[in-house]
Amino acid sequence: MVKGALQKLIEQVAEEHDLPEKVVEKALKNAIAIAIKRDKKIRDNIEVEFTDEGIKVYTVKRKGNKKLKFPLDISPEDVNRIAAFAAKEEFLRELEKAEQERGFLEFKELEGEIVYGIVRKVLENGDVIVDLGKIDAILPKREQLPGESYKPGDRVKALLLEVKKVRGEPLLILSRTHPNFLKKLLEQEVPEIREGLIEVKAVARIPGERAKVAVDAKEMKMDPVGIVVGLKGTRIQKISEELGGEKIDVIRWSDDIAELIRRALAPAHPQKIRLFPYEKRAEVAVPEEELSLAIGKKGINVKLASKLTGWHIDVLSLKDFEKLEELRKKENEGEGEKSSEA
Template identity: 40%
Template sequence: MQRELGRVIEQVSKEKGLDPSLVIEAVEEAMKSAARKTYGADLDIEAKYNEKTGVVDVYNVKTVVAEVEDSDREISLQEARDTLDPEAQIGDELLIKLDPSPFGRIAAQAAKQNIVQKVRDYERAMIYDEFKELHNTIQSGIVMRFERRNLIVQLRPNVDAILPADQQIPRERYRQGDRIRALITHVDESARGPQIVLSRTDPELVRKLFEQEVPEVYEGIVEIKDVVREPGGRAKIAVVSHDSDVDPVGACVGMRGSRVQAVVQELRGERIDIVPWTPDETEFVCRALSPAKVSRVVVDEEAHAMEVVVPDDQLSLAIGRKGQNVRLASKLTGWKLDVHGESDYERRQRESRRSLRRVQGLGDLRAELLLADGYKSAAELAASDPEVIAAVIDGTPEEAAEFIRAAADAAESERIEKMVLRVVRAISEAAAALMPEPEEATDTGEDAEAGAEESEAASEEGGAEAAAEDPA
């Protein structure tokens, strides 16, 4: 029996991966609980596991006092010296060994439940501490089951994680038993144990995959500045090298694209654009829109926006499928991007120039200065501050105020003209819709024959008349 308890402690420690001292502590707590149920809850109980004998000794702790007031926790000096320790002094704490044989079935069952609960709590705490350290790392597991479109993934025996539906790459499909790699994004404590949440859509997954595939990234020679992605479709990463001899893009691509292809394969074909980072924000925007070539960039610092002009044949390439390329470039650079083709940009410039030139007294030179500063219409000029306009056109605030008043008149005239054009267009469309459709002339076969006969008779009559008139 004594050796059996030691074997149980050793076996539980190995199976659960726990330190034996934790299992011993659970057994001691269980014995203390059983003793209180048997001898009373008011006693001060201590339990100690004896490794030599393999048993848990249970004691009642009593304090030596001159006059006993609480017999459950105190003992007189005389009694202590007579029965326990001849050298006992007032204030000493003495251990009185209790007989565990009176522990009843209920107490034993409670002790067993206590041990199981304690071991489970220790195991959960150990799992939580372990996986808390693994936060933001890629882990591999096996798909065990499906719960409301969520995947339950076994990371190791008795440790499950959840891959929520919104963290799965669109169009990815898994079956029970499939192996899966995902990023640990959350490790939370709960009443049921540690809650481990995985993700396949987090941009950090791309960063960690490159760290595994590219030694230069892992060692910090090449730094991934930022990652943006639309899971399952496309991703963009900004990279920079801290070593002038190392090309950051080439390091990430690898020999014949082997490194980047390994990442693409793990992400089930997600396209990855590797963009060399630069502190020049305009140049960075141009690079982020690759593979499209940029012709011109107009920066609006106040709105933190850029108007990007590309050749007409590059417009669809710059925008991307359903706007994906420009959307990812905007996220990567942190700038609001407005992409136009060259012909559309020139048309808009002509309209803006025409609108500004309608401002009385402004002149072509001032109009061009305002246009270069980002003013695109008389309405924008009318809503501006005189001092700001004065600085742009190199004039006085009084002149600027006069131009702003004239711009308000011009903007009102434009508004009325546009309204009239809309009304005229609407009337034209309504009139066209109300006009009856022209009837098509369709002759039946009988009508055609009758017409032919009439024509033939007429020709015969004409010939007879001509013959009658001829004297010959």
Template identity: 40%
Template sequence: MARKTTKAKAKATDPGQEFLMTLRELGKEKGIDEEVLFEAIEAALISAYKRNFSAKENVSVTLSRETGHYHVYALKQVVEEAENDITEISLARARAIKPDYEIGDEIEIEVTPADFGRVAAQTAKQVVVQRIREAERGIIYEEYMERESDIITGIVQRVEKGNVFVDLGKTEAILTPSEQIPTENYTHGMRIKAFVVEVKKTNKGPQIVVSRTHPGLLKRLFELEVPEIQEGVVEIKSVAREPGNRSKIAVWSKDENVDPVGACVGHRGMRVQAIVDELGSEKIDIVKWNEDSATYIANALSPAKVVSVAVNEEERVSRVVVPDYQLSLAIGKEGQNARLAAKLTSWKIDIKSETQAADEVLDDSMNEVSVVTEESFSAEGES
């Protein structure tokens, strides 16, 4: 007896439905509104139709949200007698389609070419890919826009013409020569922390500009390293840097029982040492901020000891006197300590040793005596 076998017919998948499913899954996965994709594809299909079939016709294209099928419609204006068949249709022909058409109405006539599916599918794929790229760039841009003035960690990918490109995972950042610490050598695979200075929108995606020299990097490193700063007990009032060499940071505590300098230094200097290591052995002076300008200026000149500080509040100029043996320390190598203290406090600082200050006082008093003597002789002459 002959055996009868039956083969189950494979259910054909509707290409339109398959396309819709793929489109919606991609939209959901990439966080793109599916309607945005539909509209973008429709706009691209108009260009594709004109490029491949008719450049002169005024057309519209619809992509069915239910079936995934494409339809091309020629847009024509109803006139008494059509003189241009591409843009016009006679009233008689229009009413043959729909009896209530009037002159001046715009009518849509389907003109979908038989082989438009191939062109449409290719165009749709290009549009979807492009939109996904744009959406991903937009997401990355928004993500890093929120991280402006924050620290990011990345790996040095390459160095080109002095610019260092840092791999951040989803994208890359650029560290320009002006934002690099002069004493650092950036090599492939090196892990670094950097401060996000600016995020720009470009045709190739977001451009993230980072810095290793910005004062904000030092500030954020302390905020991450010191719990008292995170909790708001200790506050960073000011930062001054000469990157790779030396920095000063002024701190203050709203709690009298908390030493802000000690909190930033940490047990056995562990907290500040972690930051020094991150910045390539950049020396860091941590000083106590004070609302009294003279006291603050004296603190800012640390580690030098100060005898006295006189201030002119209007001109923001100060005159500082230090012991003779502390003068070179107060000024620092090539004026660095005094320069950083001036940046930190936003005051102009004139530093004198006790001997120099005493000599100037003596000179001033001698001048006063000289003036009085001249005036007295003049008075005697007149008498």
């Protein structure tokens, strides 16, 4: 049990830093142990105890599974002198570590959620250091939307993509380009998604340019697309603005893969679909005048439809689709004749 001045110090610091007293006590003990090792040039592990009589210091050695403690030959005056120094120097470092660890554990639970922060620094490579309050995170250049720029003091909303430790130090990575960022924004904006009435089944994005979202409703009578888009597009427009004007197509999910592909290629209107399940590939026929619409500028529309459905999609004009079908029939007939001759 810690008594007297040390107890008061621990209580005061715990209150100031909003940390549990046990954490502060451990930090103080670590700080004193580090300072003693440095001052006395000791290599062995040191353990510090707080008693009614004062601070006790032991060297610690292990023999098998046993931990052996030996009192350190050091005067109380020396211990107090070093402890006073440690309280000023090492203790602050240890407290910082304790606060960082608590922040790490708290944010580990928020992994995959949206967080808010303030830009603290912009690095030369374009990465952004974001202050999340208790801990810093990094928004890498690759996870920023095209054309975005930041300066210290800017507010940031992002997905907490990953929380891990690298060489013992916490590393929090943010993203504004990940498909789940759009999914979480939809959850924030659409109460019916939060309540579980509407489910976001799939999301595909080309960050900053365009996205496709497939949604489904538990009740068939519900119009999930209309609900997600909002009256006059207000809900989806708000999300689009957060994503730098990214255009968002919302379609209704279908368990029928051919129908899902058909919907995913909107605004084009596919007329025929041929599936190759073993290749997870589809050939889709659209009217000649809709060919460029189905493919999209720089192939974006068909690329997003492929990402959304998980199938490779080849878009053809109706004329070419039918020619290819006829060619395959002839090939099959030819193979049949060969088999008969054999």
